[in-house]
Amino acid sequence: MAQQSASVQLLEKIVSLSKRRGFIFQSSEIYGGLNGCWDYGPLGVEMLRNVKEAWWRAMTHRREIEGLDASILMHPKVWEASGHVQNFSDPMVDCKSCKSRFRVDHLFSEMSEKKLQAIAKHLTVEYRDVAKDALAESLLQKIDSDDALFPSLVESELIVCPNCGTKKSLTSPRNFNLMFETYIGPIKEKGNEVYLRPETAQGIFVNVLNVMQSSRQRLPFGIAQIGKAFRNEINTKNFLFRTREFEQMEMQYFVKEGTDEKFYEEWRERRFNWWQSVGIPKERLKLKPHEKLAHYAKAAIDIEFEFPFGFGEIEGIHNRTNFDLSRHEEFSGKSLSIHDEETKEKKVPFVIETSAGASRGFMALLCNGYEEEKVNDEVRTVMRLHPAIAPVKAAILPLVNKDGMPEIAEKLENDLRPSMKTFYDDSGAVGRRYRRQDEIGTPFGVTIDSETLENQSVTIRERDSMQQIRLPIDNVKNYILEKIGFPTS
């Protein structure tokens, strides 16, 4: 319990720091905020761009992976083919007595066989020689066909609240659609509804032939995309972790059937290593296989990070088989099969998906970097970000504001600025300025002092160790550039 409250405090500290220093602000704050929506401030947007850039390079600086940026709005048929129209909409009922809420399908799947048979009898559904799961499924379909049926079950007390047992207390099923809906054109009417995409993957699937032909790729090859997706979740939670609008970094890797398992394992390892390459220690990461697979997947595993509130998913690697492309073939009537030169066959490729959360990754890196350490009996707050991820790369600090130091410092900053994000600070004691930079994760402080005036050398102070070295001022740029490069792996 004490441990839990410490973790709550930690998250709150990170939220305050994010606001105070300009990483994250609440959306529409002056109007009281909007549930689960957050804005990236000046430092946040720099850092987020760095996260995405690191991912983009790791993905697309490869021979066999191409980039794409698909539209957020897509043809409504896409979401029928993908299964989202059917699977993203869950009928739910509430208990008026104990206020619990249940998914209707869960209600049935947890019933005894005998109970299901009694209900089948009531609904005149054939139940003899029908397996339990199949029976639950056909009952659900029957109920779906007529809105009066579920209330009649409640009225006849065949269904009671599974939580409190109260009779006649369940409401009629209501649909909770997790997709955001809007309209094409200015008039809201049936027939012009479209959805904000609930995942970026489908934009890749529907473009697979366009990409393949224009880039002259052949199997195996991948398509990478970074973009926003939207899910109308019932609840938001945990700062940036569960939000209704979020950004994904997805790569779909198209392979021949039969090689899918090999590539699944390969990408799982590669992605697990990537998170380490941007600064997260292995001990705070976990690979967690899915116990229950989604309708499209043959195998699925999550990469989880140890957030203050516990381990949470930051990326999923899925073997989506040929489900999506086959469905798009079926719904669009267009062939998405690919000709295999070796076997002279046309087949729908299998897909290995790596789907990482940009927003979640950002939050993971903030949580991972945040540290309070004792230095000379004082607490130093330091954000240990990988230099490539840090929003500001170098702070330029004239030791004092005279003797020509500001002029040299400004000249140095002008020299560095085209190649990196810098920050100039000449106010107060230099120690204080270092600490301000520690808090936002700036990896290097460059100080111009009296020795600079004599021999054109400066001090470079490193964030994590607080160690200082002296360097000729002309070497500063190369020294820092070498350290802030994006990881290659």
Added chain:
RNA sequence: GCGGGAGUAACUCAGUUGGUAGAGUGCAACCUUGCCAAGGUUGAUGUCGCGGGUUCGAAUCCCGUCUCCCGCUCCA
């Protein structure tokens, strides 16, 4: 959606029986200063989450609502 906690300056928080707000940190200016947040002087910043109500008078009492955190529920 249910239950619990919270919302006062940029941040962390005080604010007495109802009498229209303070501290620390931070921020700005000037001076001082010479390498790890601690010198001096001065200064700015408040829809007390928002909207109603009670009252001569509301940060304080009542109602509604929004947001955040925690626990359920949910998370193909």
